[in-house]
Amino acid sequence: MPVDFKYKLDTSSKKFECPNCGKKTFVKYRDEKGYFAPDEFGRCDREVNCGYLMIPENDKTIVEPKPREIKPIQYIDFDDAATTSTNFEDNNLIKFLVSKFGVDAVNDLILQYRIGIDQTFPSTRDWIIWWQFDVNGRCRSGKLMRYLADGHRDKNHGTTWYHKINPKYKGFEVTQCFFGEHLLPMFPTKKVAIVESEKTAVIASHFMPEYLWIASCSKTGLGYHKCKVLKNRNVTLFPDLGAFEDWRLKAQEYGWSIYSHMEKNATAEERAMGLDIADYLIL
Structure with missing residues (x-):
């Protein structure tokens, strides 16, 4: 039988x-x-x-x-990350955000999220560095991206990592954490909101400061080993259009909430574009 x-x-x-x-x-x-x-x-x-x-x-x-x-987690020297906190005024993404929020608000976001600008390597000079500082304040590495004047990613250039372009870190193996994870112990009772994109976390933080916004850094970036830092936290997922079902399963698995308004009300064109909450907030 x-x-x-x-x-x-x-x-x-x-x-x-x-x-x-x-x-x-x-x-x-x-x-x-x-x-x-x-x-x-x-x-x-x-x-x-x-x-x-x-x-x-x-x-x-x-x-x-x-x-x-079990390999030990490797870290970027803090001084190497700190030296990238300069020359923001000429960066495309920063200028775009200033046009939307003003200088003071953007300066606060830069400091809060420890955003960097590459000034060292010819192939990535003036690219944004999204540093990943973990819950203990240690730097896991930084993702480098180039942006256009309209605030969108320059898709003619791929992303790369700081440890891959700096010969000092030859053989370095990154263990990723959430972008913005270093903020968790600073706001132990604040509700946590998770998005996919680093830029989206920064923009949403300006509009909806009642949440502590962090980024998974990829659609599949909600694995157990990364998410265990969120134990006993009130967490809501804000998936991009097209990622709702995958993230709904994750929300169920971890006992989290999920924001569904976009999924229920998006047009076919918006779904094809794969918009996220920042695209609606910054209109």
């Missing part, structure tokens, strides 16, 4: 970070309604090098995983 299991391995191509080996080769279990089981339940596709398998029904690991090598 066939057995009807409550949970089954997800049959889509979606993969997550394995809780044992850290590689994005982890297939999760879903229940009959399509909801993911908690992060620890699933199977790693790296059967030889990892072998992790945890089944929700019996809450036991039935394949003994190979021990994961």
Whole structure:
């Protein structure tokens, strides 16, 4: 007689970070309604090098995983990040924000989020550096992006990381955290809002200061190891159009709230553009 299991391995191509080996080769279990089981339940596709398998029904690991090598987190020297806090007046994105908010408000946002401007490397000079300072105030690295005069990203140029262009950090391996994570201990009772883009977090912080705005830095940037710093915090997700379903599952998994007004009211054109909350706030 066939057995009807409550949970089954997800049959889509979606993969997550394995809780044992850290590689994005982890297939999760879903229940009959399509909801993911908690992060620890699933199977790693790296059967030889990892072998992790945890089944929700019996809450036991039935394949003994190979021990994961825990590498120490590497950090950027604080002085290297501090030297980029200059020459804001000629940067495209900063000039755009000043035109919307005024000089004083933008200066406050620069200081609050520890934004940098590259002045060292010829290929990225005058690019914004979105530094990732963790909950302990240590710098994990910085993502560099070039912006146009209208405040949008220059898509003729890709993004890069500070540790990749500075030869001082050859062999550096980044362990990402939330952009704005360093603000969490400064505002321990404030409601937390998570968006995908660093720029969006900065803009939303100006318009909706009742929240502490941080950025996941990617659509898939809500893994357990990053999100555990938000334990016992009141968190609301503000997904970009097109990311709502993925983030809804994350909200359910962590017991968070999710903002759905955009998803319910967006036009087809807005969905095609993949707008986020900053696009509506700054109109």
